[in-house]
Amino acid sequence: MGPISFVKEYWRLMLLLVFVSFALVALFIPGGIMADDSYVDGESVNDNPTNLEYGLGLDGGTRISAPVIGMTAENIDAGAVDEDDGQVDRERLNEIESILYDNDEFELETGDARVSVDDDGNVHAEVFTDEVTEEQFAAALAEAGVEVDPDEDIRDGVTAETRTQMIETIQSKINEAGLDGGDAYESEQLGGQHYIVTEVPDMDPDELRDLLSERGIVEVVAYYPEDDTGNHTNETVLEGGDIATVDPPQTSERGGGYEVPVEVYSNAAPEFQSRMNDLGFTGEGQGMCQLSGGEDGVNFNHDGPQYCLLTVVDGEPIDAHSMGQNLAEPMAAETWASDPSFVMGAPDQQQAQGLSVSLQAGAMPAPLDFSQEQTYSLSPALADQFKLYSLIIGGLSVLTVSGMVFLRYRDVRVASPMILTAMAEVVILLGFAALIRMPLDLSHVAGFIAVVGTGVDDLIIIADEVMDDGDVSSQRVFESRFRKAFWIIGAAAATTIIAMSPLAVLSLGDLRGFAIITILGVLIGVLITRPAYGDILQRLLTDK
Known part of the structure; x- marks a missing residue:
């Protein structure tokens, strides 16, 4: 048999082997098929032996819907x-x-x-x-x-x-805070009310609630003398949306606190520069600020005129500093706008990090109503137990199905390929999950178990149909019976997909993960594994 004839004859089995090979690469080769930030120079930065990612149910963390x-x-x-x-x-x-x-x-x-x-x-x-x-x-x-x-x-x-912008901003906050594996999405409840759902691993409910409570509205406010009576006034001279780039927080060169270096957009820089000159910050107000930030914000008790630039987050001043010479001179010469960078102050590292995240992620357009929140939280230790139990349950399901198949046929030629084909289906699904970085949860585990059960059911239908009338040594007889069986499992697969589609589309929590895995398993079975099993049976049972 020539190579072309061999490919034509066994292309279904070869297709299965190709998919299994790609799945194994996606699962176990460092970085998988696509680039992965969790690998540096081929070495995993975590203790996960595979490329799989896990959701809250298998990794621990918090989900808040509000x-x-x-x-x-x-x-x-x-x-x-x-x-x-x-x-x-x-x-x-x-x-x-x-x-x-x-x-x-x-x-x-x-x-x-x-x-x-x-x-x-x-x-x-x-x-x-x-x-x-x-x-x-x-x-x-x-x-x-x-x-x-x-x-x-x-x-x-x-x-x-607004809801879409909320989701994008929360996702940016999660990413900027370094919370790998976090996600934000919208869920529509019965009655038409829309909830924003945020999932973050390795974070307790209070920490996540604090992160979501911060809208991140950042302003630079000029605090300066209003008149000769000693009264002072506030004026917003720069907003968070005017900030183009943000560098990591660093220790302040002024001797205390922290600074966040920023660069202003070119279209906002000239107005900011002009206003600083008009208000006197680059002249008599240079270096004239006695205020400073602390745990309770900025203390406004002072004597004499003050020219302070306040860092304000969500309406609360967190730090104040004066216009230094290095910034005042280029502003007075009107050259600063061509290189518009300066630093925003924060009293401690935590607030500096929060300021940096808010500037990079942008402001949340609206607050969340935590009085109506729905919270799900799981400790990492308990999640590790669930991971172990899921592995044990998966192994038991395979052993149970294998035992029943051998009891049913008592023929290694029929039963062994059936079990191997069903396992190949699970490996392909796991490889697909690793490829798209789908965070696996308990609902997905239930879907995998369902895929094993329904997959073996279909393979039993094929085996029973082709062996129903005794002798199946003729290739023509085998193909006729196989086509009949394939129509049966094809109709069953279509019914399953139609039944599961609403669960996969609607935002129904964990049911969605179960439905997605079940649908993917059915498609892989009908398009790849069932035809390959037919090729194996044909080779083993016919005189070919």
Whole structure:
């Protein structure tokens, strides 16, 4: 038999071997098929002998689900979008937003209101606080010339765009904090309420709650004398969105505290430079700041005029420092804007790290409502036990199935390939999980066990069908019976996929992982392992 004839004859079995080989590489070769940050120079930086990643149920950690605090007036007639060409009047949007902040009915903090336009040209107004009623919100919009019905046009919750931005920001926070394996996604509950779900390994609930509680709204505020009476005023001169790059925190050269070196965007730098000159920070205010930060924030007790740049995070001043000569001179000469870098202060390393994370991840547009949170937490020690128990249960399931198959056929030629093919299916699934870095959880383990059971069921159908009428030595008879069996398992596979698809698509927690693994196992079985088993049986049972 020539090579081409051999490939044509056994291509199904060769396809199975190729998939198993790739799966083994993805599972056990350092770095796998794709580059992996968990390997440095081919050496694993953790004690995991495989390339598999584990979820909370097998690695420990915390999952917190909570809705977003907010209220939305949807599809408002704000006069901000031209009906002919769809151009957006940004000044009109900013005007409405400013009126929301300046109204007399309620008080909003920085970042608590937003007026935006979605991709369809619809204008939405949002407030991110639970201290405002629908009537107050409607009244504030009316001051801006926007008439809305508080009962029909205003609803609890935020827009889909805001939730998407929340997820992206939380994911960035997780990554910037070095929490490998963390994830954030959206879950829709019964009744239509949307929850933001955050999963982080090796972190207890209080730590994760603290991370999510920090919205990360960073500002540089100028604190300077208002007049000759000794009164001082605050003015925001730089926002977190104006920061282009952030370097790791470092010990302050001023002798205490920490600094976070940053670089300002080129479009924001000239205005910041001009304002520092206008307020006197580069002249008489140079070096004129006696304030400093501590555990309780900035102490504003002082004598004499102060020219301080305050680092403010989520509305709380955490540090203050003066304009140094190295920064004041290029600003006064108006050359600093061509190389716009400086340092932001923090009193300790923890706050400096938090400041760095907030600057890099960006601000969360809205807070989470932890009064309605759903929390799941598992200690790493208990997760290790679950990992061991999962391995034991998987082994027992294989041994049990193997024993039943041998009892059923008492023919090594039929039973041995059946068990090996079923195990190959599991290896391919594990390799796929390692390739896409799917964090395996207890629900996935249940899916693997289900795949072993349903896979062997299909293989038994094939064996029974081809051996049902006794002699199967003829290749033509074997192929006829195999096609009949394959139609049966194909129909069963289609039924399983249809039944599991809603669970795989909907956000139903752990059921989703079970459904995904089951569907993948069925597809691998029908497309790869079942045909390969047919080739093996044909070789063993026919006269070919």
